[in-house]
Amino acid sequence: MIRMEGLTRKFGAVTAVNEVSLQVDRGDIFGLVGPDGAGKTTLLRLACGLINPTSGRVTLFGGEKDTGSFGYMPQRFSLCGDLTVIENIEFFASLYQIDKKTIKKRAGEILELTKLVPFKTRFADALSGGMKQKLALTCALVIQPEMLILDEPTFGVDPEFRKEFWRILYLLNREGMTIFLSTPYMDEAELCRQVALLDQGRIVAVGAPDQLKKQIKHKIIEIKADAKDLDFLGELPEVADASFYGDRYHVAVLAVEPAKAAIASVLAAKGITVSITEEITPSMEDVFVSLTEKAVSMAYGWVPQDVA
Ligand SMILES: Nc1ncnc2c1ncn2[C@@H]1O[C@H](COP(=O)(O)OP(=O)(O)OP(=O)(O)O)[C@@H](O)[C@H]1O
Numbered sequence: 001m002i003r004m005e006g007l008t009r010k011f012g013a014v015t016a017v018n019e020v021s022l023q024v025d026r027g028d029i030f031g032l033v034g035p036d037g038a039g040k041t042t043l044l045r046l047a048c049g050l051i052n053p054t055s056g057r058v059t060l061f062g063g064e065k066d067t068g069s070f071g072y073m074p075q076r077f078s079l080c081g082d083l084t085v086i087e088n089i090e091f092f093a094s095l096y097q098i099d100k101k102t103i104k105k106r107a108g109e110i111l112e113l114t115k116l117v118p119f120k121t122r123f124a125d126a127l128s129g130g131m132k133q134k135l136a137l138t139c140a141l142v143i144q145p146e147m148l149i150l151d152e153p154t155f156g157v158d159p160e161f162r163k164e165f166w167r168i169l170y171l172l173n174r175e176g177m178t179i180f181l182s183t184p185y186m187d188e189a190e191l192c193r194q195v196a197l198l199d200q201g202r203i204v205a206v207g208a209p210d211q212l213k214k215q216i217k218h219k220i221i222e223i224k225a226d227a228k229d230l231d232f233l234g235e236l237p238e239v240a241d242a243s244f245y246g247d248r249y250h251v252a253v254l255a256v257e258p259a260k261a262a263i264a265s266v267l268a269a270k271g272i273t274v275s276i277t278e279e280i281t282p283s284m285e286d287v288f289v290s291l292t293e294k295a296v297s298m299a300y301g302w303v304p305q306d307v308a
């Protein structure tokens with residue numbers, strides 16, 4: 001559906017997207033995952049053709065003109081605050097010259113899907129953050145696109161809403177929609193079929209989440225601690241990185257047994273009692289940290305596995 005070859009986009013001295021080659025296939029749920037300023041928005045805007053690359057090439061739908069359609073939900077969607085939910089949908093659809101009868105039918109279906117029916121006549125300004133995002137999604141769906149391109153659609157909204165939003169995405173995907181989205185949340189990366197990790201404009205890794213977890217050189221040991229500061233573990237020569245992870249620590253190591261011994265001895269010397277669990281399957285956050293050797297900001301509070 002989308003092919004990017006050696007895509008680069010500069011803004012003055014800043015290289016926002018640097019030599020990116022990627023392919024999004026039909027039926028994918030493809031996630032562009034990276035921290036603030038990684039280049040996600042720029043890459044999605046290049047994919048949509050909203051901006052031109054400095055060099056490289058993007059091809060949509062195999063390069064044949066008018067063969068496909070996509071809906072785009074920008075990071076900062078400007079809904080009309082003084083229009084109601086249904087009026088926003090009608091307004092958006094009218095930009096595509098869709099006739100009134102068709103708009104009415106489609107609006108009914110997607111409002112049902114996004115459970116916005118009870119809020120149909122509410123002004124967009126009076127919606128919660130999560131509902132605004134759903135309305136923006138609804139507007140992107142009104143043209144019945146083959147592909148959805150979504151820029152951080154769940155940013156800043158609560159965990160319950162994020163789950164619901166992902167349920168809608170899975171539903172659409174099961175009906176055949178290709179989804180290309182960006183997210184700063186590593187837990188959402190777990191929900192994508194394919195993930196591209198983006199850092200400073202460059203692709204750090206691409207693959208299915210399970211593949212990426214096997215590729216990293218570090219093993220992860222999990223330590224359960226009752227909110228003690230264990231950052232000093234990162235200073236041990238056996239430990240590559242130690243990071244706080246909700247109510248526990250994840251320690252990235254090259255060799256599990258020597259690291260466990262070193263950790264146990266330093267904790268004992270300090271009189272700290274914690275439970276060290278065995279090596280665990282890395283999370284996508286661990287993958288990102290291992291590949292970029294950088295800490296990432298994460299949102300906690302929900303379990304991605306129970307969405308799909
Ligand atoms: N129009 C622009 N003019 C100048 N610099 C820009 C422009 N758009 C993006 N940049 C720069 O390019 C880099 C990548 O920005 P981009 O918005 O693509 O990142 P992002 O991953 O979407 O970040 P965020 O998570 O904050 O949305 C940043 O350094 C940004 O300041």
Ligand SMILES: [Mg+2]
Binds near residue numbers: 041075
């Ligand atoms: Mg962005």
